[in-house]
Amino acid sequence: MDIKLEIFVTVAEKQSFSRAAEEHHMTQPAVSQYIRQLEEQIGSRLLERTNKYVRLNQAGEIIYHHAKEILALYTKMQNLVDDLAHKASGPLSIGASYTFGEYVLPRIIANMKQTYPDIQPTVTIGNTKTVAELVASHQLDIGVVEGTFHDAKLIVEDFAEDAMVIVCASTHPLANEMEAVDLKDLEQETWIVRELGSGTRAAMDNLFAKHGVFPTALMNFSSTQPIKESVEAGLGISLLSHWSLKKELKSGDLKVLPVIGLPYLRKFSIVTSTPFQTKALEVFIDVLRTNKLLTTLN
Structure with a gap:
C-alpha cells in the first residue's frame, strides 16, 4: 500500500x-x-x-x-x-438505505455471524443516492438500497420485494375507515415524507405520479423514525415500508389506511462495483439471496 x-x-x-x-x-x-x-x-x-x-x-x-x-x-x-488460502473472514463494509439498514439488516448480520464469526462487518446508513455513490467510489464493498435505478458504474441486482402502505395515527379521523379510499381523496392531507434522494421518497413520488396526485402540504424528514413519530403525533400521514411498521402496527399506535391499489410494491436491490468479490462479500450476498426473512411480506 x-x-x-x-x-x-x-x-x-x-x-x-x-x-x-x-x-x-x-x-x-x-x-x-x-x-x-x-x-x-x-x-x-x-x-x-x-x-x-x-x-x-x-x-x-x-x-x-x-x-x-x-x-x-x-x-x-x-x-x-488472502481469500485464496483462507475461509470467509476479514472486513466487510456494507452500506444500506434507511429502511433496510435500520429494520432488516441487523437481523441478517446476526444470522450471518452465527455461521461466519470471523467476518467483521461495518455498516454505513444513508439514503439510496449516498450509498450508491459510496459503492461506486469503492468506499463500500456493497450497498443494499430500495427501489430500482441504473448506474453504469454499478452492478445492480434486485433480490427482494418490499410492500409500502399508507399509515395514520390511531386517533386520525381516517383511522377507522372501513371502505377503501381513493388516493386522490388524500391529496389535502399533510404528507410526512423522506428527503429527495431516498428510495422511500422516490417510491412516493412514483406513486403520486401514477395516480395524478398533487399533495398540498409536505413535511420532510431525513429518516424513517421521526416520520413515524410525527404521524403518531397526528401531524399527517405517510407512505412507509411494512418492515418499518411492525412494532407500531402491533401496538396499535399506527393504522394502515385501506387505499385502492395499495400496497405499493418496490424492490430491494444489491449494488456492487466489481465482479471480483472477497469470500466475505460472497457469503453476505448469498445470505441476502437466501434469507427467509425476505421471502415473505407477512
Missing part, C-alpha cells in the same frame, strides 16, 4: 500532523517528510499549513478524493488475494 497516500489521508482527516503521527506510530518529522514526498511527486502543494490549522487546498481536495478510492482498492485487492 502507498504509505504516502495513507498518511496524507490521515493528515487531511485529522487536520493535524501530530495526530497523524500518533495514528501511524511515527514521529511528526517523518509525517512531514512523507507529505513533502507526495507533494513533490504530484508537483503541487496539497495542504495549507499555519500554526492554527492544517487544511486541504484545491489540489489537495482532488488528491484526497482519489486517494480514498485508491486505498479502498488496495484493501480489496489484498483481501481477494
Whole structure:
C-alpha cells in the first residue's frame, strides 16, 4: 500500500500532523517528510499549513478524493488475494438505505455471524443516492438500497420485494375507515415524507405520479423514525415500508389506511462495483439471496 497516500489521508482527516503521527506510530518529522514526498511527486502543494490549522487546498481536495478510492482498492485487492488460502473472514463494509439498514439488516448480520464469526462487518446508513455513490467510489464493498435505478458504474441486482402502505395515527379521523379510499381523496392531507434522494421518497413520488396526485402540504424528514413519530403525533400521514411498521402496527399506535391499489410494491436491490468479490462479500450476498426473512411480506 502507498504509505504516502495513507498518511496524507490521515493528515487531511485529522487536520493535524501530530495526530497523524500518533495514528501511524511515527514521529511528526517523518509525517512531514512523507507529505513533502507526495507533494513533490504530484508537483503541487496539497495542504495549507499555519500554526492554527492544517487544511486541504484545491489540489489537495482532488488528491484526497482519489486517494480514498485508491486505498479502498488496495484493501480489496489484498483481501481477494488472502481469500485464496483462507475461509470467509476479514472486513466487510456494507452500506444500506434507511429502511433496510435500520429494520432488516441487523437481523441478517446476526444470522450471518452465527455461521461466519470471523467476518467483521461495518455498516454505513444513508439514503439510496449516498450509498450508491459510496459503492461506486469503492468506499463500500456493497450497498443494499430500495427501489430500482441504473448506474453504469454499478452492478445492480434486485433480490427482494418490499410492500409500502399508507399509515395514520390511531386517533386520525381516517383511522377507522372501513371502505377503501381513493388516493386522490388524500391529496389535502399533510404528507410526512423522506428527503429527495431516498428510495422511500422516490417510491412516493412514483406513486403520486401514477395516480395524478398533487399533495398540498409536505413535511420532510431525513429518516424513517421521526416520520413515524410525527404521524403518531397526528401531524399527517405517510407512505412507509411494512418492515418499518411492525412494532407500531402491533401496538396499535399506527393504522394502515385501506387505499385502492395499495400496497405499493418496490424492490430491494444489491449494488456492487466489481465482479471480483472477497469470500466475505460472497457469503453476505448469498445470505441476502437466501434469507427467509425476505421471502415473505407477512
